[in-house]
Amino acid sequence: MTAMEQGGTGMAGARRLRQPAARPTWLPPGSIAFCLRSWAAVMLALGAAFWLQIDSPASAGVTVMILSQPLRGQILSKALYRMAGTLAGAVVAIGLVAAFGQDRIMFLGGVALWLGLCVVLGTLARDFRAYGALLAGYTVAIIGIGCIDRPEDVFTVAIFRVSAIMIGIVSIAIVNDVTGSPTAWHRLAAGLRRGAAEVGQIAHDAVNGRATPDDGAWLDLAARIMALTSQVSFARTELADSALRMTGARSAMVAMLDMISCSRAIGGVLPAGAVRPAILAAVRRRFGDGTPFADEDAARQALNDLLHAAPADAPPTPAEAYLIERTMALLSYGRWVRDGIRTLEEGRAAPRVARDVRIARQQDPVLALLNGAPVMTGFAAAALICVLGGLPGTTTTLLQVATILTLSITTFDTRAFGIGALVGVPLSTVCAMVLDTRILPYGSGLPFLALMLAPVIFAGCLLLIHPRLMPVGLNFGVFFFIVLGLDNVHNYDPTQFVDRNLHYMLSAVILFFALTLAPPSARRRRFRIASAVATTLRRQFIGRGDIASPALISRQYDRLLQARTWTGHLPRKPATLRVFDRIVSLGDLNGALARARRHLARAAAIPAVAGQVARTQAMLRALHGPDAAGRLLDQAAHLLAAAGHLPPADRETLLGAVSGLFGAARLLDRNARALRHYGILPPPEAAP
Template identity: 40%
Template sequence: MPGRAFFLMQAPLAMMSRLRVAAGSIFPPGWWSFTLRIWAALVLALLVAFWAQIDSPASAAVTVMLLAQPLRGQALSKAFYRVVGTLVGGVVALCLVSMFGQERQLLLGGCAVWMAICAYAGTLRRGFRAYGAVLSGYVVALIAISHIDAPQNAFDVTVARVSTVMIGVAAIATVALLSGTPHVWQRLVRSLQKTAAEVRHETRLALDDTVPTLSPLETIALSSTVFALTHQVHDTRTELTRSRLRAKGAQVCLIGMVTALSCCRSLLALMRQATIAPAVLALTRFDIHAPSGTDRETILADLLGRLPPEAPRLTLADAWRLERTASLIASRHISRKGLNTLLKAAPLGQVKTMSRFAFHPDRIAALVNAIRVLLCFSAAAALFIGSGLPNAATALSQCAMLLCLGITQPNSAAFGRGILIGTPLGILTAGLTSFFILPHVNTMMGMAIVMLFQVMFSCLLIINPATAAAGSHYGAFFFVFLGLNNHHDYNLLAFVDRNTFYLCAAGITAFFLILFLPPRPRRTRFRITLSIARELERQFAARSPSFTPALLSRKYDRLHQLYMLSQTISQEKKGKAAWRVCQRFISLADLTTALARLELDLKTARQYTELAPLADTMQRSLTRMKLFSLADHLPLMAEKMLSRAPASSGPAHVAAVLCAAGLEEVRFLLQQNGSALRHYGIGRRRW
C-alpha cells in the first residue's frame, strides 16, 4: 500500500514534468516578450502610417514583420540593410522605367537581369548583407512591374514605398532601443566563454598524452560549433561603441580557438604515430607555466630554453611536438586577447592581422541561383502578363519577391514548403479577420487588440525552427492578403480576386523552389571538396596565397560547411561513408595549411646566413620534386635542418626547429593522404 500511494503521488508530478517539457518546446523562452515587442512596433508603425495617410499602410506592417528578430543587434542590422536595399532598388527601378517604360518586354527583361545579379550577389554574401542584396532585386519588381501599365506613377510609388519602409524601420528600431531587447553581443560573449572553456579543456587533454581526449572528428565538430558563431559577429556592430574594434576582437577569438583545435588534431596524430622523448613530454605535457605572449616563435624559444642540458638531441617528432605546443599556447593567448577586446575594447596590438576574415565563395551555387531566378521569373512573367488579367502584374511582383527570398536560402525547398503552408493559412486568417472581426472594430485600440492575437500566432511560428519558414511568410504577408488600407474595402469579390492571384503566385514560386535545381547537400559537398582539392593543387604548384588569417578562415569555413553537410547526408543515408569522406578532406585541408606554413617558415629561415642555402634547396624540392618521392626525401631534409639548429644563434635556432617540424608534418600528411591523392587525382602533374 505505501508503495502504491507513492506511485499515485509521483504520477501527477511526472505528468506535470512532461507537460512543462512539451510547453517549453512549443513556447520557447522569450517568446512572450518577443511577441510584445513586435506587437508594439506593429501598432506604432500602423499609427504613423494611418496618421500620415500613406497610400499603402500595409507595407509598413509588412516591414515590421519582416524585421521581426529576437535580438536587438539582429533587428537593427536587418533594418539597416533593408533601408539600403530599398534605396538601391528604388533607384534602379526608376532607371529601368525611364528607359523602357513603353516597352514591356525590355522592362521585364531588365528586371529579370537585375534580379539575377542580386541573387548572385546575395548567394555570395552572408547574414543580413545577403538579405539587403536580394531585397534590392525584388524592390525593382514591386515598383516597376506592379505598375507596368502606368509607368508615369513610378516615382510616386517609389516615394511611397521608401516612406513605408522608413516608418517600419523607425518603429522596429524605436521599440528595440526602448524596450530592453536582449543584446546580440551579450549572447555572443556567453557563447564564446562557454566554447572557450571547452576548447581550453580539450587542449589540456591533448597536451597530456596519458588522458583520453577527443577524436579528430570530434575536434572538427567543436571547431564547427566555434565557427558557427561568426554570423553573430557582424550584428554586434549596431549595439556597441567602438563596434568595429570589438567585432575584430570577436573574430580574433574565433580564429584563435579553431587554430588551437587544429593543433589538437596534430598532437593526437603525433601521439599515435611517433615516440616523443621523455624530456620533451615532461616539458609540454602541461601548459600551466606557459610563457606569456602570443608569438609562436617566442614561445618556442622559451620552450627550447627550458629543455635540460642533459636532454638528448631533438628528433623530428620532438620538433613537431614542440612546434605544435607553441602554436597551441599562442592560439589560446590570441583567443583570450580577442575576447578581452570584445569585452573592453582593448587594443589588439600585433594580433590585429588575425581579424582579416575571408569566407569560402561558392560561385557555382551563386551562378545557379542567378539562372534559377532568371528562368523562373521569365516563365512566371510569360504566364501572368500573358494572361492580361488586371491583377496579374501584382501577382508577378509577389512571385518575384518570393523567388528572390527563397532561392538564396540554404534549403530553398523547405522555404517553398513554408510558402505552401503560410499562404493559404494567411489568406484564410485574413478572410476571417476582414469579414467577421474588422466590421466590429471602430477604434485604433480595437485594431491593436486584434493585431495582438495575430502577432502572437506569427511569432510563435517564427521562433520555432520547424515552422519558421511558414511563420515568416504568414506573419509578413497577412497584411497584404488582408488589403489593409486607410479605407478598408469589405468587397468579398475583390478579396477573392486579389488573393486568388497571390495563391497562384505562391504555388508557382513554391513549384520552382522545390523542383527546379534545388540545392542538394551532396552537390554542395562536392563543390566544397573540389575547392579543397583545388587549393591543394595551387599549393603544390606554388600558386596558393601565403599563410595568412584569410587562408585560415577560408579553410575553417569550408570545414564547417563540410561537417554540417556530412551530418545531413549521414542522417539521410544512415551510413558512415559521409564521415569517411569528411575526415579525408579535413586531412587534405590540413596538408594545404601545413605546406603554406612551411613555406612561410622557410622564407624566415632564408633571412639567416647559416640556414639560407639549405632553405633555398628545400623550397626548390618542395615545388619541383615528385610528390611520392618527396615524401621519402622530406625526413632527410628535416634531419639536415635540425642538425643546423644547435650551431645556430637564438632566432636561427628557432627557425631551424620550425622548418624541421614543418617538414615532418608535411611528410606525415603526404604519407597519410597518398591514397587519397591518387584516388582523387590531386597533384597529378607531380606524380
C-alpha cells in the same frame, strides 16, 4: 590551417563536447518580450503610416515583421541593409519602367535578369548583406511590376515604398531602444567565453593523451566559433568603439580555430608512439593546466628547455619537435584568445590582438551563377503563365513569385521553403479573411486594431523563432499584412477580398512546384568544395599557394563546414563518408604546407641557415614522385639539426618550419594514392 593529423579518436571527447540537446519549446526564454516588442513596433509603424496618409500603409507593418529579431544589433544591421537594398531596387525599377514602359516582354526580361544578378550577389555575401542584395532584387518587382499598367506612377510608388520602410525602421528602433532589447555584443562575448572553455578542454585532453573529439564533435565546435562571425557583424552597429572591440573578437576566434588544429595534430602524433617518454613527460609538465605564457621571453625559454629535455647524444627527432612546437603553439594561441576577449569586453587593446586579422569565407562564383539561373527561369515561367492566362491582376502573382523565389536561396532546403509558402500564405489568408469580414467591421480606432492584431503577430513571431517552422512563419507573419491589405480607407467587401487574394494563392502553388521539383544538388555543391580544396593544394605544390594566415585557416574551416553540410544531405553510405574524410585530410595537407612556407619565408632572413632554407623552398616548389614525403622528412631533420645553434627567436622560427614539414610529410604519405589518382600532385615532367 595547421596540420590536423589524427590517430584513433574516441567518443568520450565527443560526449564531453556535445551537450544534451535541448527540447524544442514554443516559449524559449525571452520569446514573450520579443513578441511584445514586435507587436508594439508594428502598431507604432501602422499608426504613423495612417497619420501620414502613406499609400499602402501595410508596408510599414511588413517592414517591422521582416526586421523583427531578438537582438538589437540584428535589428540595426538588418535595417541598414534593408534601406540600402530598397533604395537600389527603387532606382533600378524607375530605370526599367522608363526604358521599357511600353514593352512588357523587355520589361519582364529586365526584371528577371536583375533578380538573377541580385541572387548571385546574395549568394556570395553573408548575413544581412545577402538580405540587402536580395531585397534590391524583389523591390524592383514590387515597384516595377506593380506599375506595369500605369508606368507614370512609378516614381510616386517608389517614394511611398521608401517612406513606409523608413517608418517601419524608425518604429522598431524606437521600441527596442525604449524597452532595452538584448544586445548582440554581450551574446558575442558569452559565445567566445564558452568557445574558449571548450577549446581549452580539448587542448588539455590532447596533450595529456586522453581521447580527443571525433570529426563530428570538433566540427560542431568549429561551426559554433565560425557562427560568431554573424554576431560580430551585428555587434558593429551597437558600439561607438566597435572597430577595436570587433578586432579583438575576430582575433580570439581565429586563435580558437588554431587551437583546435593544434589539438587534433597532437592527438594524431601521440598514438603513433614516435615520442620518447622523457620528452612527453616534459611537454606535459610545461603545458600544465594550459595557462598561457606571460610574455614572449617566457615562451621562448620554455621552448628552449623542452628542446634540451632529451639527452645530448640523442637530440629531438622531427616527430618530437612537432609535438613540442604544437604544444607551445597551444599556449601561445591561448594568450591570443584571452587578450582578444579582453579587448572585446573592456574596449581597450590588450597586448596580443591581431590588428589586420580577417575571417575569410569560401566563395564560389560558379555556384552563385547556378543559384541565379533557377530564379530567372522560375520568374520567366511564372510571367509566361500569367501573360498567357490573361487573368486580371496577375501582377500580384508575379510580385509574390519574384519575392519568394529570391528569398528561397537563403536556405539549402528549398523544399521546406516551398512548403512554407504553400502553408503560410493560405494560413495568413484565412486569418486575414476572418479579421476582415468578421471582426474589424465591428470596431474602429487604432487601439481596437492593435488588440485584434496581437494574436496574429504573436503567432507569427513564435513561428519565426522556431527553427523548423521558420519558413511557415516568414510567409505567414510577413505576408499577413499584404493579404489583409490595410489602407487609409479600408474596404470590407468580401468579394473584393477574395479577388485581391486569389492571386496570392496562385503564386503559392507556382512557388511550391518551382521550389520542390528541382532542388539544388548537394552532390554538386560538395563537388565544388572538393574542387576548391584540390585547386588550392595544386597551387601549394608549385609554390604559389597562400601562406598560413587567419584568412587561410578561416576559409579552410568554412570549406569543411560547407562540405559537412552538403554531405549531411546525401545518403549515409561508407563511400559518402570516405569522400568527406578525404576532403578533411587534403585540407589539412594544404594547411601544413602553408604553415611550413610561412616559417621558411621568415627563416630565409637568418644568415646561418639561408642556403639550407632556400633549398627547402625550392624542394617545396617541385614536390612530385613517390618519395616526396621521405624527402620532406629528411629536410625537416636537417633543419632541426641546424636550429640547435641559433638564438632563441631564430630557433623558434626554424622549429615552426620543421613542424610544418613533418606534418605535410605525414599527410603526403597518407594521401599519396589519392593525390596521384586525382592528378593533384604534379608528375616529375610537369613539376617546375
